[in-house]
Amino acid sequence: MRKLLTGALLFMAGITLCSQTAFAKEDKAGTARILNKSDSGNPMLGFDEKGDILYGGDPSILVDGDTVYCYVGHDTSAAEYYHMPDWRCYSSKDMKNWKYESMILKADRSNITWANDDTSAWAGQVAKGSDGNYYFYYCTEANRANGGGKSIGVAVSKDGPTGPFKDIGKPLVRNIDTPNGPHTWEDIDPTIWIEKDENGVEHRYLGWGNTRFFVCELNEDMISVKDQDGNPGGLSVGEGKGHDIVVGKINGFEGHTFTEAPYYYRQQDENGNFYGKYYMFFACDWREQMAYAVTDDIMSNEWDFGGVLMEPSATANTNHMAVFDFKGQTYFVYHDGSLPHGSGFRRVACVEKIEIKEDGTIDPIKKTATGLTGTASKITDYDGNYLANESFTNTLNDSDYPIVGKNLLSDFYQDGARTEWEINPGKADTGKESYVSIESNDKPGLYLAAGDLASGSIPLVLSQDVRGSQDEAERMTFKTLDGFAGSGVTFESVKYPGYYLVSKNGKLSMVQNPEDKEATFYVSTDVVAKSGNALKTKRLYTVGEKLDTEDIRIQLYLENGKAERIEEYTTNAKKIDMDKAGEKTLKVTYKYQGKEYEDSIKITVVESDYRGK
Known part of the structure; x- marks a missing residue:
């Protein structure tokens, strides 16, 4: 529970502060202003049956009928290990509303x-088998009797995709079944792909790997590896067809290393038929980036090699x-550590839409805080300068993390992802409507944060919620308060009541007694549009002429003086009778930040000999 200081003195950074109650000057207290909040978006999961935080990584997906199922490994570490x-x-x-279903399998030795x-x-x-059963291919640590190290197992559910699943009683692939075994890490992260070939024969491909990657074909029973070379001594390993397990390689992959997490995919047409190349998505390098490769x-x-898709x-x-x-x-589902106290050992699933181009290539995928369902906001100061994070790259260097204390700025010429923010319920107390936490849409999991008091002001920085502490x-x-200048909003620190966010000379900080x-x-x-001006170049038509709407231009003017160009809109053009002369009303409808606006443009339709009169 949040502790309030009442009359006590707080000594920080060598400066004695008055009690929190004394921070707020009476003439600056302000009236609470309730902002619209984006309480969905990424992460898409991260909760248990009670709604409490549940960390879970390595997401995988099964689409079964009209339902998407997402499976994660449950992270419970309080430290930095698995x-x-x-x-x-x-x-x-619907990919928007998620329901917690069940624990499908415990990783203990009794199961x-x-x-x-x-x-x-x-x-x-x-994966769902042709027999109607569900098969869970997973990785766990094997005992000495089974070769030790990470190995691939399989469990079966006859009750449905939510389990419970029952292990078959032995590993499907042991680490001693792959080259140069025994080894510790190579046999992890299984992925399964099932399809019928042009002759109607079903194939079940199982891939996995760390450092190297492997593939085999499964028998019809889904729980044993297909013998493709008649080897009576068990599984064999080699390059190319005719072997039980095939070692992989990626052409054109210079400058990168295969790390882990292969995941198979192939495109489908509108009838659900697979076509085109096979895709293998995977993690490369360290810290891990997302990449893809293709094969016939x-x-x-x-x-x-197709390219790197997602930065660390x-x-x-x-x-x-x-x-x-x-x-x-x-869709592209992935994990990060964006929950409070999140890390690579306390992960959560997120999602983005992706498009595969006609030539089969895929553009880089941007992580966002808003995901599929959240709302991105832009924040400007009184003079129209955008609040933005200074540009920085998520590097491959572990020593650069966790990310805390990154600089912020306010700049009229900033644009793009660095000026997008998600307004979330306040972390300190999500039940208080006037409390907000502001997350970077460009760097999800990083928030605006008050630094330590120094020289009478508090720096505003961008940081991860590393410890999940109060x-x-x-x-x-x-x-959030009514703006001190008579419009807009003013932000007061919950950590330091009486300190307010200010923008001055391109710098952002928190001070007492600021200028309004x-x-x-x-x-x-939150802002209200003063006017939405939908303009149209051509407004005079003759009877029977087609009403063109491609020449409409919309400039939305906001109360803060900014103008926003609107590119997407709908009209009632199809309902306008262009075969009769007279004045017509063309209605133009468009949305901005979730709000709908409608403008009217007068169209005049005249007889064909009008200009000759």
Whole structure:
């Protein structure tokens, strides 16, 4: 529970402060202003059956009928190491609203008899077999009797995609079954792909790997590896077809290293038929980036590098994706550490839409805080300068993390992703409507935060919620008040009541007794449009002429003096009778930050001989 200081003295950075009650001057107290909040978006999961935080990484997806199921390994570590006791399942019918379903399997030795410990619920993926059963391919640590090290297992559910799943009692692939074994890490992160060939024969491809990557084909029973070379001694390993397990390579992959997390995908047409090349998405380098490669023959395990798709996370050292189609849209699910106290060992699933171009290539994918359902806001000061984070790159260098104390600025000429923010319920107390926390849409998981008091002001910085502490929550929470300049909004620090966010000379900080205009900001999702001017070049038509709407231009003027160009709009043009002369009303409808606006443009239709009169 948040502690309030009442009359006590707080000594910080060598400066004695008055009590929190004394911070706020009576003439600056202001009236609470409630901003519109974006309480959805990324992360898409991260909760248990009670709605409490549940960390879970390595997301995988099963689409079964009209439902998407997402599976994660449950992260429970309080420190910086893996501690995963089980796997969890969620479901959605629209990719917007997610329901917690169940624990599908515990990673303990009573459920997995060949396991070496009870806390290695590493990555897994579920597939539906032609027999109607569900098969969960996963990784855990094997005991000595089964070769030790990470190995691939399989569990079966006859009850449905939410389990419970029952392990078959032995590893499907041991680490001693792949080259140069035994080894510790190579046999992890299984991915499964099932399809019928042109002759109607079903193939079940299982891929996995760390440092190197492998593929094999499964038998019809889904729980054993297909013998493709008649080797009576068990599994064999080699390059190319005719072998049980095939070692892979990626052409054109110079300058990168394959790390882990292969995930198979292929495009589908409107009838659900697969076509085109096979895709393997995977994690490369360290810290992990997301990349992809393509092939014409998944069992050859020879791939052509497509490119890096996603930079390292700002909040986690690893990443793991799932790529799939649902209701005609392709999605890219991944994990980061954007929850409070998040990291590469306390992860959460996020999602973005992606498009595959006609030539099969994929453009880089941008992580966002808003995801599919959130709302991005822009924040400007009284003079129209955008609040933005200074540009920086999420590097591959572990020593650059966690990201805390990054600089911010206010600049009229800033634009793009660095000026986008998600206004969330306040971390210090999500029940208080006047409390907000402001997350970077460009660097999800990083928030505006009050630094330490020094020289009479408090720096405003961009930081990760590293420890998940109440102190961090208060630093990242602001009370929203009616703007001191008579419009807009003013932000008061919850950590330091009586200190207000100000923009001055391109710098952002928090001070007592600010100038009214310096402490007044405008949030795009909160401001009201003064007028929406829809202009049209041609407004005089002759009877029977087609009404063209391509020449409409919309400039939305906001109360903070900014003008926004609107590119997408709809009209009632199809309902206007152009076969009769007279004055017509063309209605133009468009949206800005979730609000709908409508303008009217007068159109005059005249007889064909009008100009001759």
